[in-house]
Amino acid sequence: MLLLGIDLGTSSIKASVVDAATQKVVASAQYPDIESPITVLHPGWAEQSPEMWWEHVQKAIVICNNKGLYDPLDIAAIGIAYQMHGLVLVDKNQQVLRDSIIWCDSRAVETGNKAFGAIGEEHCLSHLLNSPGNFTASKLAWVKENEPEVYDRIDKFMLPGDFIAMRLTGEVSTSVSSLSEGIFYDFLNNRLSKDLIDYFGFDEALFPAIQPVFSAHGGLTPSIAQKLNLKPGIPVTYKAGDQPNNALSLNVLNPGEVAxxxxxxxxxxxxxDQLAYDQQSRVNTFAHVNYTETQKRLGVLLCINGVGSMYRWLKNIIGGSESYLQMNSKGAEAQAGSNGLLVLPFGNGAERMLSNKIVGAQFSNIDLNIHTQAHMIRAVQEGIAFAFRYGLDIMRENGMNPTVIRAGKNNLFLSELFTETFVNITGVPVELYKNDGSVGAALGAGIGANIFSSPKQAFEHMHPVELVQPSGKSLEPAYHEWKTLLQKQL
Structure with missing residues (x-):
């Protein structure tokens, strides 16, 4: 029995087909080969076309099927992971009304901050576990205020994964986990937040039906099934934001586990398992994929916008001819601390852990007689690792003290230089696994379809491929210089 996982990323779509019996990947595909565009109409804005996502999802699935490694008709369930906090709006005919305002868009910061003050900061934190900040609810309010002709035509708003499920099934649904990441959910009263809905003047009819993350969110329509060479009626049985899904894919489901x-x-x-929150809302708490009213499972999330995006920018700036692997090797040639070169990697919108400030990306202490490309590469990787340390210290203030962190061996964790820097500056070992979000979505589909008897069974064959321990090499002096530089910007 096969499971299909779809990972709707900012840069591309990845699809994987997984054998439920072995939990091994039978085939996978990514589309497009180049990174998907982000539309920036004004500084701090970021939008993508939902119809572009849907086109790319279909192409990734077809590429998988065309590899001839399995019978597409054997696929029994579909799971979806998606970029969090985006806003998708459709009319009564399920037609998209405007491009999606995506996760790194900063236009609604002030809208959310006003709501935070008006509703009451302590009330928001204790009920929503977050400030409305720059999340989906505030983005919807921005549309209501600035694009009333669009708002008046809305039949349903949804998160990006809800949209892909709608295109597959024709049905619109969401979950408590999705609503919580949009800051729509009242955790103390276990319902949609009446305070927020009343403050913004939202009509509850705009909200999709609420279902468990692991449940049937509709069956594949005959027309789409024919187009994708799949069986009609295959259920979508799992939808989750990319970070809760990444945690699921690493079997991070229980209190104290960290991804x-x-x-x-x-x-x-x-x-x-605590309804906890950061007083400054620098880290955010959402309902995890296995959250229920009777068994609280909350995901405490630290997000840094400018990580892979910062490294991609550097790759383009220095010519783009070298691969990331070659860049990683070149960066390792420079000494730890990058001969004093410091990088703040915050050039991708408002950073929540910096209280929604837009700090920008910065290079500091450049010495034209010393610093080379190798120093720049190392300084960027170190700056990103330092940002993780800064955020982890905030999480520690809020009671999250990991003894080990699990991560997929992909993206920047493919770099030995970055991984060792991350481990040494945080002081926490990292277990690396060979998996990704699309595989996690496929396994989530198996859990939702009851193909696995429990989440535990879904991960019984998963083992780390590498354990990276702190080496004792101290980067504390460089980190404290970096932190001093950052605090001057705040």
Whole structure:
């Protein structure tokens, strides 16, 4: 029995087909080969076309099928992971009304900050576990205020993964986990937040039906099944944001377990059973994929916007001819500390861990007689690792003290230089696994379809491929110089 996982990323779509019996990948595909465009209409804005996502999802699935490694008709369930916090709007005919305002868009910061003050900071934190900040609810409010002609035509708003499920099945649904990442969910009253809905003046009819993450979110329509050479009626049985899904893919489901990723953005995501929150809302708490009213499972999320995006920018600036692997090797030639060169990797919108400030990416202490490309590469990787350390210290202030962090061996964790820097500056060992978000989505589909008897069974064949321990090499002096530079910007 086969499972199909779809990972809707910012840069591309990845699809994987997984054998449920062995949990091994039978085939996978990524589309497009180049990174998908982000539309920037004004500084701090970021939009993508949902129809582009849908086109790329279909192409990734077809590429997988065309490899001839399995019978597409054997696929029994579909799971979806998606870039978090985006806003998709459709009319009564399920037609998209505008491009999606995506996760790194900063236009709604002030909208959310006003709501935070008006509703009451302590009330928001204790009920929503977050400030409304720059999340989906505030983006919807921005559309209501600035694009009333669009708002008046909305039949349903949804998160990006809800949209892909709608295109597959024709049905619109969401989950508590998705609503919580949009800051729509009242955790104390276990319902949609009446305070937020009343403050912004939202009509509850705009909200999709709420279903468990692991449940049937509709069956594949005959027309789409024919187009993709799949069986009609295959259920979509799992939808989750990329970071909760990344945690699931690493079998991070229980209190105290922690996952990390270093893709376009960087994230540390720890599971808690407490309705806890950061007083400054620098780290955010959402319902995890296995959250229920009776068994609280919360994901405490630290996000850094400028991680893979910062490294990609550097690659383009220095010519783009070298591969990331070659860049990693060149960066390792420079000494630890990059001969004093410091990098703040915050050039991708408002950073929540910096109280939604837009600090920008910066190079500091450049010495024209000393610093080379190798120093620049190392300084960028060190700056990203230092940003993780800065955020992890905030998580520690809030009771999250990991003894080990699990991560997929991909993106920046493919770099030995970055991984060793991350481990040494945080002081926490990292277990690396050979998996990704699309595989996690496929396994989530198996859990949702009851093909696995429990989440534990879904991961019984998963083992780390590498354990990286702190080496004792101290980067503390360089980190404290970096932190001093950052604090001057705040």
């Amino acid at each position: 990390a990723t270093a893709g376009t953005s960087g994230v540390i995501y720890g599971v808690s």
